[in-house]
Amino acid sequence: MITKTLKHGLTLAFVMAFLTACTSGSNKKEVDGPVVDNTPVQQSTIDDSINLSNVVYFEFDKYDLTAESRAVLLAHADKLKGASVAVRLEGHADERGSREYNMALGEKRANAVRDFLVTQGVSGASLETVSFGEEQPAVVGSDDASWAQNRRVEIK
């Protein structure tokens, strides 16, 4: 578990390195609204349930879950199992490619998260999925780092 969180923290640190470098280099980046739960702060603490990420990320044009996403979702499944709380899974895509097709991509991503949670014992009835495609990026920017932040499912 510690190795996993460390790994996760490291990956996030890399993403942050991307972000910082790009911000200082081009001054083009602007954060669109509050970006929560994806900072590397406290990711190396052992009990990460308090700081459990509510966002899982995807590869370009893909909707299968990465090993990292599965680890995050397992922790969510533990929390959600038995709890009678309605959860909305919002799928998103980066800006590249067809705007309409990206709606489907976000949909498939949200569905992949839902299906995984259901196989882990979470009630499907409590999970609602919706895709925003590329309409609501977490980060505004046309570079790999921004795109990586925007290909996501938010667990709300």
Added chain:
Amino acid sequence: MRYLIALLLSGITFFACAQSGQMNEIIIAKGVDKPIKIAIVPFAWNGARLPEDISSIMRNDFKFSGQFYAIPPENMYATPRSESEIHYAADWKRLGAEYLVLGSLTFQNGRYYASYEVFDVVREKRLMPLASVNGGEANLRDIAHKISDEIYEKITNIRGIFSTKLIYVEAFKRPQQYRLMLSDIDGARSRALLTSRFPVLSPVWSPNGQRVAYVSFEAGNKPAIYIMDIATQRRQQMTNFKGLNGAPAWSPDGQKLAMALSKDGNPDIYVMNVLTRELRRVTNHFAIDHEPSWSIDGNSLFFTSDRGGKPQIYQVSLATGQQERVTFDGDYNARGRVSPDGKSLVMLNKRPGTNYHIAAQDLKTGNLRVLSETTMDESPSVAPNGAMLMYATRSGGKGVLAAVSLDARVKMPQPPKQGDVREPAWSPFFN
């Protein structure tokens, strides 16, 4: 170890940023190498200054086509008012003009009457007899576009599109706002058909030009398909299914809407009868099937699917359900639209290592031609005369529209708007 990776990554980051700098490419404005030179003499008018200048709108129309060069009035040597006042050699051949347009405007009983005649400078003879178009003050632009259409068709044998319209989506941030906009094809007279704080996308004109189908998130912050009557702006919600409700496309007869729904698990293609709302499933595949578009005869649908691993365009017969892959050139082909003559499929295309461009594929030979040279291009919409298409691209970090001719010879940027502009939908002819 960690430092090493960080160091390596910072190198990659630098590269990524350098790459992203290239995104701010200027849209290339390019006409044909030897445009037809047309001289449109300022229309005679005895009244007070008008809100619109007819001959200047016409000059802009011809420029927009990319096939013409409209001689600026300040370069003209004469202002003839009738055929007898034309000195072909001395005044017009000297300027290289090939066609000459004379016109006048009069006001009678609350209406403006624009008369115009066209002369062939090269042959030194009349090309079009004196004709007249009339309308109210609010229609001065319509009058100008109508005259441009008539002259353009006479000279090129292609029907003019200057009287057609454009619907597009304009988006604003902080606060988030989406507007469904209607404008002239030159961007003038834009007005909002719908303003919403929820996403609006995928507008498409009904074949008769009276309605628009689109997707809006206004009901419960999730997508649903709507139809709006453009004249009254009355709208009706057509779908309210669980999951994806997207990419509406009118059948050529205007009676059906093809769409993508995920209500049965995965994004698949369906066809809805607009009147009865009866729904028929067309595809059933665990991959993404999306972005349906009708063939000209209405017997089949083109759609995007990633069933082969990457997005490509397929065609399904509505009679037999038989499906076949249509696009093979490139690793990303999406959002196909058939040209009005049924010969080409225009689409969003990307080849390995290149940017997203608009391309046209000859449906008979399968040959694909990349049309646009801008970056992050998408959402092509073909003009009803099949000569040009409008698409969305990015410039200066903003979404803008651009036009390109289907033979790729002419590339025209569109005037910038306030917000992020995307998803142009070119209207059909209105009469």
